[in-house]
Amino acid sequence: MLFNSYIFIFVFLPIVLLGFHFIGQRGSHRIAISWLIAASLFFYGWWNPAYLGLILVSIIFNFTIGGLLEKNSSKLILALGIIVNLGLLGYFKYANFFVNNINVLTNGNIHLEQIILPLAISFFTFQQITYLVDVYYRLTKNYDFLHYCLFVTFFPQLIAGPIVHHKEMLPQFTRDIFGKLKASHLAVGSSIFILGLFKKVVLADNIAIHATPVFEAAENDVVLTMFEAWGGALAYTFQLYFDFSGYSDMAIGLARMFGVVLPLNFYSPYKANSIIEFWRRWHITLSRFLRDYVYIPLGGNRNGHVHRYKNLMITMLLGGFWHGAGWTFVIWGGMHGLFISINHAWNAFTKRIGARRFGAQLVAKIFGRLITFVAVVIAWVMFRAESLAGAMNMYSGMFFNNGKAIPLPSWLEPMLGDVSGALKMLGFTYHGMFYNGVFGNSNQGVIMLFFMLLIVWFSPNTLDWLKDEKPALGLDKFLVKRERKFLVWKANGLYALIVAAIAAVAIMYIQQESEFLYFQF
């Protein structure tokens, strides 16, 4: 069941909310929790009931290991817990990948049936590893099994994050007030959910029709023009942005309807002025996990620059591998590891020469955003491509026009007069910029890209808009000090009209359910 489906919005969600309200009104806190767990398991099982057993076994195993660690902080027990979790993830997510690579390396013929990746396994595995590590370090309290179950299965964040931390979730579940619906939570939550839905079904799904055919063509060895390759790369850049941003908003909004505040996971990442800042804004909870449970345990920046870069690279390679069992994801992680290392080196260099005192920060802000954005777009190509060959085909189109003459629109030739001949001698043709026809309606595509760029660079985001309602944990550190009076959400008629209009359009566009991109990770 997808958040962006009629059955979820008009059947599942109202029933779960009403049931929660009905039970909570009678003061049955534990029954309300049980109701939410049952609903969450139903939500998970809707996709494939066979994997319900897997998530339940995983919960029981980790809670048992956590209990043992509480009694005895044994490294052996912790290691057992982590190995079993990673083993489960490794089997379902990476077994086919490893077997295929072993076959290639050894010219072998080991056969392994295609293993279907259980939904959300990457997310609930990481969540539970953090729990085990924190129990070992005595950073947890005695949690109740019911509360722990909800921590893992809570449907707004179960499928694609945020990767929540027990410290921020379990205290919310144990409050007496949990289980009682409030109009303020419903108003704030539904508004955030509606904006997220709009981003997904109107923006992400409509720009996808310009991205997908270009990447498919690249996989099929089509000689793409420079404009098609960049158009496809940019279209995917915005598709992923609005898809993930929309999902994150919907998750935050849904949780809020039940009175739960989720951690911030996405905060206008394309506004970042550096790649380091980008990773503080994109998939924030994954970055936090990688920092706290991989980068810092590896040594972080404690042993000099070389070690720092090595640790960064390892962390980002693992981060890439977490996204998918394929070399394209590993290379994508490596590209970001390299970008971040260069960024740190650059910061150290400018600090040493004192460039920061000469107003270079202003220049960095102006060019930093552009350079960061371009670097991210280039890396997304590797992330999206189904094979290395497909990615290389895209890059060849983007940077070298695939070795062909650069095509210009045919209508330009008569307008240029004599200049057109000179341009031809310089290696231009007049076949049309989107010669292969894979970018879809090119005029429409270019206009959409332009407006989407304006939105991601200059418009306030959903959570900024609702900042007075404290919509997400960890939002405060992003908020600008100066007080903005306009475009601040209020529960009044004007905003009800705006949100209702957005809701109506979004509901109209839920004609074909399309999965969120992060569901595959």
Added chain:
Amino acid sequence: MNNYEGYLFKILFLTSVFLLIVASISYIYDPAGIYHNSFKKHNSPSMYADRLLKSRNGLLWPEYSWNRRDVKKILAKKSNNIDCAIIGSSHVYQVSSVRKNKSLTNICESITNLGVDGGTFEDFLALSYELINKKQKPNTIVFGITPWALDFYRDKRWGRYGDSYYSMKEILTENKIEQNSKDVFDWSYLVNLINPLYFLQSIEQVGKKELKINEAPVFEHSIGLDTLVMLADGSIISRSKSITNSKTTRIPVGGTVYKIRPGSVYSEVAIALFTKLVRKLNESGINTVILMTPYHHNVWLNNNPTKKVLLEVEARIRKLGSVLGIDVLGSYNPEKNGCSPDEFFDHMHAKDSCLSKIAN
């Protein structure tokens, strides 16, 4: 001051009002004639079909007018003394016996074209039912099989003549199909009321004049008219603008995805039912032929997923033809039909000049 209860109520109320307005406009103007036939009181599909059979140059077919399945069903019933009836999708719209580039002349002197938009497996059964129950049956039925047509539910529009489909299915399976299983409410009709594209098409209808049935003037088929034309045999001449645009539009390598999805290209259950259909028609004295219309050359470049599907389905169709002992004409591969790249409107619709090279 925040009034959260009031705000929630307003959101619910206003969203419902907006959607109700959209649904009402879509329902009232109903551009595809899905919900009612109010405008057809004086211009019924039956009247259109009657005029069409007598027309010299064909009839104009304005956008958002009659439902094509309504008209084709009546054509199936009313066209007599016909050699061949062809059933299929828009891929067979250009198959004709009344235009310069005649089709299938080796087997058909005259043709009734019963092709419909998105025509698929259920259309084969529904229209066959109309043909088998006629007094003057056609000598041959040609099934224009697209790569998606040997599977169930690849399109929903056959529901327009669902009764005919279920009647034929009952005959073939010798099982009575319960009325309640035929009358399952299709939510997609409700959802369609708030479909943004349907809404925009409905808006275009606001203020338009009442439809009339108009004979087409004498015109050049390769150029077309401002309005689409249905010729007397049911074949279709596209709008001149579409014909002109097709000459300059680039066809992407691999084509555009339309109803073809790798992994589930045909259903053996559907093929078994099709086998029964062919045998039933043969028992009734009607010959059957399978026709595959070509896809553009660019669809065959490189190893794209569409090409793989086309190869797989074509191989299965040839095997089916051999088992049934019936002719399989044409190919999805344009080169096997001798068609050139400029003989296509788009990646999957061949022009009459290309189709006339098959069985001629």
